[in-house]
Amino acid sequence: MTITQAQIEEIIELEYNIHLFKVKSPEIANVINPGEFLNIRISDLPIPLLRRPFSVCDVEDDFFYLMFNTMGMGTKLLSLKKPGEFLDVLGPLGKGFNFKDDFDRAVIIGGGLGAAPFPFLTKMLKSKKAISTFIGGRTKSDVITYGLENISISTDDGSYGFKGNVIQLLEKDFGKINNGKLKIFACGPTPMLVGAKDFAEKNNIECELSTECVMACGFGICQGCPIQSTEDEDKYLLVCKDGPVFNSKDVVL
Ligand SMILES: Cc1cc2nc3c(=O)[nH]c(=O)nc-3n(C[C@H](O)[C@H](O)[C@H](O)COP(=O)(O)OP(=O)(O)OC[C@H]3O[C@@H](n4cnc5c(N)ncnc54)[C@H](O)[C@@H]3O)c2cc1C
Numbered sequence: 001m002t003i004t005q006a007q008i009e010e011i012i013e014l015e016y017n018i019h020l021f022k023v024k025s026p027e028i029a030n031v032i033n034p035g036e037f038l039n040i041r042i043s044d045l046p047i048p049l050l051r052r053p054f055s056v057c058d059v060e061d062d063f064f065y066l067m068f069n070t071m072g073m074g075t076k077l078l079s080l081k082k083p084g085e086f087l088d089v090l091g092p093l094g095k096g097f098n099f100k101d102d103f104d105r106a107v108i109i110g111g112g113l114g115a116a117p118f119p120f121l122t123k124m125l126k127s128k129k130a131i132s133t134f135i136g137g138r139t140k141s142d143v144i145t146y147g148l149e150n151i152s153i154s155t156d157d158g159s160y161g162f163k164g165n166v167i168q169l170l171e172k173d174f175g176k177i178n179n180g181k182l183k184i185f186a187c188g189p190t191p192m193l194v195g196a197k198d199f200a201e202k203n204n205i206e207c208e209l210s211t212e213c214v215m216a217c218g219f220g221i222c223q224g225c226p227i228q229s230t231e232d233e234d235k236y237l238l239v240c241k242d243g244p245v246f247n248s249k250d251v252v253l
């Protein structure tokens with residue numbers, strides 16, 4: 001883990017107000033793994049006080065990419081940054097995806113901005129494993145397909161792709177992809193993660209979930225990001241340190 005001043009090389013505006021920052025930092029780009037995250041100090045001023053966590057969306061040579069949309073003050077200020085400005089970055093943090101396990105096909109499931117960590121995972125899996133990607137959103141403007149492969153799309157309102165949620169789409173198409181050993185990787189809103197976990201358990205498939213919560217320190221000191229362990233109802237894990245990626249069998253959502 002390091003704190004570094006990383007320079008924004010390029011800002012790419014994707015459709016529907018999604019920002020993609022290409023940021024130069026060999027110290028991070030050369031060591032970070034898919035699913036790990038960075039805690040970014042947005043401003044030199046005391047507001048917002050806390051750093052904001054972001055997945056690394058992709059890595060290319062000495063550069064990492066961040067993907068975000070505007071949620072509140074932190075992401076609004078971040079969206080105003082210009083190429084050449086520096087970001088104060090703490091990372092890499094957390095535990096990422098175990099993508100080198102023994103499986104034949106990665107089943108990637110993303111909901112909304114939950115697609116953010118998957119271009120990097122897709123890059124690491126490509127040419128080694130088969131990939132089937134299921135992307136869902138409430139409506140067409142929530143659907144993010146940047147950097148993904150072999151994509152099936154669902155929207156709740158039917159404005160793009162299958163009408164329904166992404167787990168229903170997976171259930172519908174399961175027969176087409178159910179060959180060899182599967183492993184699910186999911187990131188998105190909690191109801192979607194619950195659906196992915198239930199689907200995995202019902203079909204006896206290994207499943208990793210990238211969870212989210214509001215964070216403070218980002219590395220296990222403040223105890224501000226608990227998630228209940230399945231081991232014992234009194235036992236809590238920390239999303240920032242033990243996760244954000246967990247085996248679906250290890251946590252209660
Ligand atoms: C491990 C991890 C990885 C993340 N990766 C990305 C990413 O790649 N791209 C991205 O756009 N966002 C990502 N997020 C979420 C991102 O950190 C929040 O969007 C950001 O903190 C919002 O900051 P803000 O100041 O703009 O909003 P705030 O003003 O802090 O919050 C605005 C609203 O969003 C809610 N909120 C804040 N953080 C979260 C959260 N984590 N989950 C759900 N609701 C939240 C608040 O409760 C509030 O209602 C990630 C979060 C985690 C924990």
Ligand code: FES
Nearest residue numbers: 216218220223240
């Ligand atoms: S954010 Fe401080 S312990 Fe997780």
